[in-house]
Amino acid sequence: MTTATAESRPYHHGDLSRALVDAARKILETDGPAALSLRAVAREAGVSPAAPYHHFKDKAELLEAVAHEGWVELDLALSKARAATETPGERMSNLGVAYVCFARDNPALYRVMYDCSRDKDALPDQLKEGGAYCQVRDTLAEQSKTPLAEMDLELATIAGWCAGHGLAEMIGFKQFAHLKEVLGGEEAFLRAVFQHLGMFAKFAED
Amino acid sequence: MTTATAESRPYHHGDLSRALVDAARKILETDGPAALSLRAVAREAGVSPAAPYHHFKDKAELLEAVAHEGWVELDLALSKARAATETPGERMSNLGVAYVCFARDNPALYRVMYDCSRDKDALPDQLKEGGAYCQVRDTLAEQSKTPLAEMDLELATIAGWCAGHGLAEMIGFKQFAHLKEVLGGEEAFLRAVFQHLGMFAKFAED
DNA sequence: GCGCAAATCTAAACGCCGTCAAGATGATCT
DNA sequence: AGATCATCTTGACGGCGTTTAGATTTGCGC
Numbered sequence A, B: 001m002t003t004a005t006a007e008s009r010p011y012h013h014g015d016l017s018r019a020l021v022d023a024a025r026k027i028l029e030t031d032g033p034a035a036l037s038l039r040a041v042a043r044e045a046g047v048s049p050a051a052p053y054h055h056f057k058d059k060a061e062l063l064e065a066v067a068h069e070g071w072v073e074l075d076l077a078l079s080k081a082r083a084a085t086e087t088p089g090e091r092m093s094n095l096g097v098a099y100v101c102f103a104r105d106n107p108a109l110y111r112v113m114y115d116c117s118r119d120k121d122a123l124p125d126q127l128k129e130g131g132a133y134c135q136v137r138d139t140l141a142e143q144s145k146t147p148l149a150e151m152d153l154e155l156a157t158i159a160g161w162c163a164g165h166g167l168a169e170m171i172g173f174k175q176f177a178h179l180k181e182v183l184g185g186e187e188a189f190l191r192a193v194f195q196h197l198g199m200f201a202k203f204a205e206d
Numbered sequence C: 001g002c003g004c005a006a007a008t009c010t011a012a013a014c015g016c017c018g019t020c021a022a023g024a025t026g027a028t029c030t
Numbered sequence D: 001a002g003a004t005c006a007t008c009t010t011g012a013c014g015g016c017g018t019t020t021a022g023a024t025t026t027g028c029g030c
Helices: A016-031 A038-045 A059-084 A088-105 A107-119 A132-143 A150-170 A174-183 A186-205 B016-031 B038-045 B059-084 B088-105 B107-119 B132-143 B150-170 B174-183 B186-205
Strands: none
Touching: A016 A038, A016 A059, A016 A107, A038 A059, A059 A088, A059 A107, A059 A132, A088 A107, A088 A132, A088 A150, A088 A186, A132 A150, A132 B186, A150 A186, A150 B150, A150 B174, A150 B186, A174 A186, A174 B150, A186 B132, A186 B150, A186 B186, B016 B038, B016 B059, B016 B107, B038 B059, B059 B088, B059 B107, B059 B132, B088 B107, B088 B132, B088 B150, B088 B186, B132 B150, B150 B186, B174 B186
């Protein structure tokens, strides 16, 4: 009832699928993932608890729709970051920063995105062209002076993706508050960690 | 009722806290995190749904006990991997492999461990001496020829930790099945990704 | 325009969940 | 032995995901 635009749209509610996804995202932002029940979403959209079942076969399917929107928006954030970087040398690190910042600014959405992926043991969306994975891979390929073997390119992309995701999940932990302060802010901390990936990798190799 | 050793131990049940944690872990392994309800745990332990409340203040506190056991076992797995590696040069990568293998072999437990951490915005256990974080840091320090500045050491540890955690969360995804096959198994894939961390970092810097 | 079928929504119910209050049961201590 | 306290059970509450049956509205063919 709180939102419930409730004009007299084509069908009973108009576009309830859309309204449900919006309601879910609102609850997600306001009260976090724990509060995201199907009944709460229906309540927020001003319909009965059973109404969503005419648009999504179950709660998971609604969450998938939310997650899909998340991936689309992440793709957008990454391509913006890529386009905004003139010097090619900084493109990769800026991409990483943009990725983690997206997760930091949309923590609940980011959680839903990966929860859905885990349930299906697959990353459904970002592998298509323009998807986040491909953007990392393409940026990596651009930045390499000598052309990379396809296998190396894929493995390096995965390595970078994992590092980004790991950092995205850790960025909020209190233990890092001290480092963030010393380094002068969250983004500086973030860049520092990305830079030290190289140091870690070096010591892990020799 | 299924497990319920049900001897006549000191108190009514004996050591119900222990039995509840065991029951929780059994459910976790058998049916996954989604099936882990407090009522199911009580059922498995052969007690009423309200019994756990005399030992844990709520469900989260029981999960924390489970998570704590997980961290202890992870610490053990890491120190074993460290001790089993003769050549110091391989110690770091073997540590990474051991970390991800632990997550792969105990996926539900690993999930609970990080879910609990996220709820508190902190990694509670592995920062103490002998904890997983410290093991990574110490291995890194050992392996470095020249002594590292403390800040660099910490940042490199965090970078490695993030990469390991990211990979641990991704390792099960179907998209990687092809690469695993080509590379000759999961562990080979895993080592390959770790190796390419260096390549990623290099291109991300220059 | 009208009737009908399909699409959409509501109401009510089911079994499960986390949690709490009250009472029963058993152990411990003097 | 009796008091006390920790422990466990019973029963209840509200909320959850989901299903079924029935009401309402819509769009299409006539």
